[in-house]
Amino acid sequence: MELILSLGIGVLTGSGVWLLLRPRTFQVIIGLCLLSYAVNLFIFSTGGLRTGAAAILQRGEAGTLANYADPLPQALTLTAIVISFATTALLLVVLLASRGLTGTDHVDGRERDR
Amino acid sequence: MIGWMDHLVIAPIVVPMLAGAAMILAGDRRRRLVVGIGGVSLALIMALAIALLLRAQVPEVRIYRLGDWPTLFGIVLVTDRLSALMLVLTACLGLAAFLFSLAKWQRAGVYFHPLFQFQLMGLNGAFLTGDLFNLFVFFEVMLAASYGMALHGSGVARVRAGLHYLTINLVASLLFLVGVSVVYGIAGTLNMADLAARIPLVAVEDRGLVEAGLAVMGVAFLIKAAMWPLGFWLPGTYAAAAAPAAAILSILSKVGIYAILRVWLLLFGPEAGASAGFGADWLLVGGLLTIAFGGIAVLATQDLPRLAGASVLVSSGTLLAAIGTGQAAVTGGALYYLAGSVLAIGALFLLIELAERAREVGADVLAVTREAMGPGEEEEEAEAEETGVAIPGILAILGLSFMACALLLAGLPPLSGFLAKFAILSPLLGTAPAPIPTTTWLLMVALILSGLATLIAMARAGIAVFWVGQASRVPRVRVVELAPVLLLLALSGALTLGGGPALAYMQATADQLHAPGDYLRAVLGARAVLTGGTP
Numbered sequence: 349m350e351l352i353l354s355l356g357i358g359v360l361t362g363s364g365v366w367l368l369l370r371p372r373t374f375q376v377i378i379g380l381c382l383l384s385y386a387v388n389l390f391i392f393s394t395g396g397l398r399t400g401a402a403a404i405l406q407r408g409e410a411g412t413l414a415n416y417a418d419p420l421p422q423a424l425t426l427t428a429i430v431i432s433f434a435t436t437a438l439l440l441v442v443l444l445a446s447r448g449l450t451g452t453d454h455v456d457g458r459e460r461d462r
Numbered sequence: 463m464i465g466w467m468d469h470l471v472i473a474p475i476v477v478p479m480l481a482g483a484a485m486i487l488a489g490d491r492r493r494r495l496v497v498g499i500g501g502v503s504l505a506l507i508m509a510l511a512i513a514l515l516l517r518a519q520v521p522e523v524r525i526y527r528l529g530d531w532p533t534l535f536g537i538v539l540v541t542d543r544l545s546a547l548m549l550v551l552t553a554c555l556g557l558a559a560f561l562f563s564l565a566k567w568q569r570a571g572v573y574f575h576p577l578f579q580f581q582l583m584g585l586n587g588a589f590l591t592g593d594l595f596n597l598f599v600f601f602e603v604m605l606a607a608s609y610g611m612a613l614h615g616s617g618v619a620r621v622r623a624g625l626h627y628l629t630i631n632l633v634a635s636l637l638f639l640v641g642v643s644v645v646y647g648i649a650g651t652l653n654m655a656d657l658a659a660r661i662p663l664v665a666v667e668d669r670g671l672v673e674a675g676l677a678v679m680g681v682a683f684l685i686k687a688a689m690w691p692l693g694f695w696l697p698g699t700y701a702a703a704a705a706p707a708a709a710i711l712s713i714l715s716k717v718g719i720y721a722i723l724r725v726w727l728l729l730f731g732p733e734a735g736a737s738a739g740f741g742a743d744w745l746l747v748g749g750l751l752t753i754a755f756g757g758i759a760v761l762a763t764q765d766l767p768r769l770a771g772a773s774v775l776v777s778s779g780t781l782l783a784a785i786g787t788g789q790a791a792v793t794g795g796a797l798y799y800l801a802g803s804v805l806a807i808g809a810l811f812l813l814i815e816l817a818e819r820a821r822e823v824g825a826d827v828l829a830v831t832r833e834a835m836g837p838g839e840e841e842e843e844a845e846a847e848e849t850g851v852a853i854p855g856i857l858a859i860l861g862l863s864f865m866a867c868a869l870l871l872a873g874l875p876p877l878s879g880f881l882a883k884f885a886i887l888s889p890l891l892g893t894a895p896a897p898i899p900t901t902t903w904l905l906m907v908a909l910i911l912s913g914l915a916t917l918i919a920m921a922r923a924g925i926a927v928f929w930v931g932q933a934s935r936v937p938r939v940r941v942v943e944l945a946p947v948l949l950l951l952a953l954s955g956a957l958t959l960g961g962g963p964a965l966a967y968m969q970a971t972a973d974q975l976h977a978p979g980d981y982l983r984a985v986l987g988a989r990a991v992l993t994g995g996t997p
Contacts, residue, residue, distance in 0.1 A: 368633070373625065380632050387636045387643075394647035421646065424595055428639055431602045432632070438609055439628050445613075446621045455629075457622040 349397055353389065360386035371460070373443045373453050377436065384432035388425050395421035467517070470510060471526040471539050474549055474586040477506045482579030490572050497564060500575045504557050507582060511549040518546035521974070523984035525592065534653055538985055540592035543971035544797075548589040548720055551801060554953055555713050555808045556582050558946035562812050563706040565943045570615035570704060577614070581607035581710055588717055592985060594645065594652040594679075597721065598638050601686075605631050608714055611707040612699055623702035630695045634685040641679025648672045655985035658728045658978060662735030673740055676729060680722065680741065687718030687778050690752040697759060697771030705815030708767070709808045715774055716804055719781045723793075726785070727975045742788045746901055749783025752776075753908040757915040766814040766923055770807060773871050776912045777803040783905050784886050790976040791892075794969035795885030801964070802878040802957055806870035809950035813863055816939050816947070817927050856939050861928040866951050868920035873913040878958040883909055885965060 360382050367379025395418035403417050443453075450457040481503035485496045517524070518541055526539040560578065568574045584604025591597050609631075613624040646652055648668050649660050664672050681692070688696040696715065700708045722745070730740045756775030763769045777799070784796035866877065873879035887909065890902050957964055974980060 368629075376629055380629065380636075383633070383636050387639045390640060391643040394643045420652075421643065424639075424643065424646070427595070427599060431599075431635070435602070435606065435609075435628070435632055435635075438606070439625075439632065442609075442613065442621060442625050442628055445616070446625050449616075449618045449621050455625065457618065457625075 349399055353393055353397065357386045357389050357393070360389070371454055371456075373446060373455055376455060377439055377443060380432075380439065381436060384428070384436070388428055388432075391421050391425045391428060393421075468524070468526060470513060470517075471524065471541050471590065472528070474507055474510050474514070475539075475583055475590065477503055477510065478579040478583040478586065482576040482583065485576040485579065486573070493568070496575050497568075500560055500579065503579060504553070504560050504582075507586070508553040508557060511546070511553040514541055515546040515550050517541070518543045521970075521980065523974075523981050525984050533985060534651065534656055537596045538592040538653065538655075539590045540655075540981070540985065541590065542981060543967065543974055544720070544723065545589045547797070547801065547967075547971060548716075549586060551716075551804045552582065552585045552589070552713060554950070555710060555804060558808060558812065558950050559706040559709040561942055561946040561949075562709070565940050567615070567704050567706050571613075573610070574614055577607045577610040578710070581611060583607075585713065585717065589720060592654050594642050594654060594657070594725075598635070598642060601638065601717075602635060604714065604717065605635070608711055611711060612703045614707050615704045619702045620704075623699045626695050627699040630685065634682045637678050637685075638682035641675045641677075641682065644675025644678065645672060648675070653985065654725065654728055655978075655982045658731075658734070659982055659986060661729055661737055662733065664737075666736075669736060673737060676725075677741065680726070683718045683721040683725070684748065684782075685718070686715060687722065687782065688715050688752070688775055689748045689778065689782055690755040690775075693752065693755075693775055693778070696774060697763070697768050700771040700774065700811070701765070701767035705812055708770070708811040712770075712774055712807045712811055713804055715778050716781075716800060719778065719785075719800065722782070723785060723975060727793075728978045728981065731976060731978050733978070739788060742786050744786070745782050746786030746905075749779045749781070749786050750901070750904055750908050752779025752782060753912045755779070757908075757912040760912075760915050760919045763919070766818060766927070767811075769919055769923055770810045770814055772919075773810070773916060774807055776916060777807065777871075780886070780909060780912070783908070787890065787902070787905070789889060790972045791889030791969070792886055793975060794965065794972035795882060795887075795889065797968040797971055798878070798885050798957075798965055799882035801968070802870060802882050802954060805950045805954045805957070806867055806879065809863070809947050809954070810867045810871070812943075812947045812950070813860065813867060816943060817860055817864060819939070856944075857928060859944065860939070861924070863947055863951055864920075864924050864928065866954070868917065868924065870954055872917035872920065873909070874917065876958065878954055878961065879913075881958060881961050881965070883913065885968075 364379045364381075364383030364386060367375045367382065370376065370379070398417070401417065402415070404415075405411050406415050409415065446457060447453050452459055454460070481499050484499050488495045488499070490496065523540060523542040525533075526541075527533060528537045528539065530536075556578075563574060563578070581604060584600050584602075584607055587600030588597060588604060591600055609624065609628050612627055613620050642652065645657065648664065648671050649657055651657055651660060661672070685692045687693075700711055703711055726741065726745070730737055730742075732738050734740075753776055756772055756777075756779050759772035759775060760769060763772055780803075781796050781800055784792050784799070869877045870879040873883040887906055890905065891898065
């Protein structure tokens with residue numbers, strides 16, 4: 349479980365960083381998306397990993413704090429998702445504006461001289 | 463137990479939020495109403511900030527529990543001297559930029575005023591919060607509004623610079639999140655005071671992880687503060703932004719400095735056990751490199767807006783290096799420098815737009831912008847207003863203001879820039895152990911050389927604009943555009959004249975920051991009071 353999650357986060361981060369460093373705006377956006385997924389998973393994992401556990405109460409057990417899933421990382425992830433979603437949408441608009449104004453999808457607004 | 467005065471703490475966040483929302487409801491077309499709401503909101507923010515500053519004179523730190531939740535479950539807002547100071551600076555700069563935008567920049571695009579209010583909300587929130595994740599949220603509010611502000615007026619240059627600005631800040635936000643979650647994973651809390659209390663107790667094997675998490679978070683702050691090599695985005699973005707937007711953006715880099723001051727001094731102060739002073743060398747060396755880079759950038763730039771952007775870099779570097787020395791007396795000087803440089807750089811950004819008009823470069827850009835935005839009737843209205851009052855002797859006033867900005871930024875007497883540099887350097891030499899460390903010498907050299915570089919560059923630019931360029935037409939400047947510049951410069955002047963009390967306040971602030979015991983007691987003590995007092 350831990351291994352799969354770590355690998356997932358690692359692969360997402362690696363791909364995200366690689367895409368972020370590419371010269372096309374669309375690649376940059378996809379890179380940012382992948383990075384934000386990785387970060388969301390990472391935040392989520394800080395609450396500790398349990399498989400097959402109930403979120404709040406276990407059947408047939410008295411409710412103790414030990415059985416609770418930590419709610420704070422979930423709240424943080426939710427906030428982070430909303431914020432990164434909104435900013436990515438804004439970035440898409442800026443990307444389109446940049447494409448329209450400069451006529452190229454290069455991040456610097458002009459093709460590099462070859 | 464809580465009087466109405468205590469509720470004032472949250473008002474600097476609520477007022478701009480409500481004002482911004484009301485502006486959106488009113489619609490962008492009813493400009494008089496929108497401007498009226500904005501004016502009322504800014505007047506309220508200013509009054510609140512001053513009230514909080516007056517309340518912050520006492521040594522105790524005041525906290526405000528949102529929703530009256532017990533401290534560690536809910537979020538707390540904290541007002542101490544530093545946050546009150548930053549609120550007042552934001553309000554001054556906000557007022558100036560708001561007045562300036564009334565002349566014409568508000569017409570260069572849609573929804574300038576609501577974005578402006580949300581920007582103020584984010585700034586005020588970031589200065590008040592006592593919780594790391596809440597700090598992230600207010601950072602995002604502030605940044606989301608600043609993206610709109612940086613792009614305000616559209617045009618190729620702004621969109622290109624805005625794209626870089628957006629991408630870099632999104633990455634910085636992700637780094638912030640990674641840092642926050644690592645810290646939460648180990649320490650189990652995000653309340654800054656609680657975290658500070660737990661840092662010394664962290665197990666040895668986890669210490670590296672916590673420090674790494676906080677370092678990652680620090681990188682996010684340093685990107686905001688534009689430390690070399692994380693600050694290449696800054697001059698281009700600020701130069702491309704519309705003048706009032708650039709003025710308010712210029713305090714965003716100070717938010718990074720504020721976050722470092724707050725979090726670093728709280729968590730890695732002398733009481734932090736094994737982690738005390740973690741990262742001080744990085745701040746010092748990074749600050750020195752930033753000053754060097756900023757100084758070279760100041761000398762190398764040809765156009766005025768980039769010159770102002772480069773001087774933001776110099777001031778960031780100076781602050782970082784001064785904080786990195788880790789002495790309370792130096793931090794006091796640095797805070798005085800911060801106040802002066804916020805006012806001076808804000809005035810410079812506004813002034814540049816007026817001065818560029820004499821060279822007809824800015825006028826061209828604005829004309830293109832108007833064309834792109836297109837609404838014909840608005841253009842006529844603007845033209846009609848532009849033929850209104852023109853101030854005589856405008857070049858003389860602009861030239862003198864520019865000179866004042868140059869003196870402030872270069873740190874020459876008699877203005878506050880000189881006092882600030884003196885206040886930073888004097889304790890460095892006065893309290894240092896017998897062999898003065900190399901970094902102190904380097905800092906002195908860097909401060910003096912960067913002042914010289916600023917002076918040369920500003921003198922060159924001033925000659926080009928006000929002496930050589932006089933053959934071109936006299937710029938038409940309206941009172942409402944000149945007043946904010948003069949207001950900011952007058953405030954700088956007041957800071958100079960009241961140097962004694964101001965420095966005393968800054969020193970008290972620095973002492974409070976370097977001995978976070980009060981802060982911890984205020985935040986964590988409230989928990990004890992509450993658990994004892996409620997059933």
